Amino acid sequence: MRRPPSFLDLAELYDSHAQALFGFLLNFMRDEEDTQDVLQEVFLRIGRRPELLDGVRDRRGFLIRLSHNLAIDLMRRRTTREKTLERVRFESIPLFASSSDPDENAFRMALSEAMGELPPDQRAVVHLKLWEGLTFDAIAEVLGVSLNTAASRYRYGIDKLRHHLRPLYDEIK
């Protein structure tokens, strides 16, 4: 029987998965404060109930699913007025590390903005496919959707990104 995660194990859990969760949540929620709140809540829950991880083979997938659910809960609790105010900040969230190459930087800024234009459900799938390298099967399981839904959301998302970034991509290629 696996012993429950100790404080030391929580640190190990954090070191192993927090960066991935941060990237996913920041992309999904488009807000750094909300990202921190949800990330904290994830580890709070694991701290309170370490048995949640008992028998879990894919901890990363489990944590992403938990993060996704908590993020949706938080986004649903937002009032309409708060959503309108937050929209102003959406385009300015930098998702990617800055580069010394100005062209590369411009592309990353544009990509960050383009991701913000996607609906959240497409954004989640695109992120998990491109930056977490998950299969559509794994994405479907993590997000609680069908395989076809995951694949179609990815296609729509990628097509929109391609359309949005075409001028810049062709220019700096």
Added chain:
Amino acid sequence: MNSDEFEQRLRRQPIRTIPEEWRTQILRSAAVSQSAGPMKEHSFSWRELFWPSPHAWAGLAAVWAVILVLNVASSESTTSPVAQLPPAPPSPQILIALELQRQLRAELMEIPEAAKPEKVEPARPRSEAVATNHHV
């Protein structure tokens, strides 16, 4: 633009690094919760449920209770001949209670209080209306 090439290009963009200062804060909170033991997971959502104004919700419930009591008190037996007449206009107390309810609802929805609705004159008895017309 080659599809694979485009996706590869996107994939190569590095996500920002998580702020280092988050680690201490998050792990400390998690350690405190770990030592505190299991808690009800949805306790925070109860607070959210009664946001933004628990007093306004209580006020709204009180107004509904007043309306209900007044309606019950003013209702008459269905066998009474009076029940065959068209329904009487709402009593002033009910009108006041409805106005208060409207104000509370506006407060809850954070909508600037709309222009007060037009004051509707209670229907006059027909005999009074006829008398007025004669004077014209």
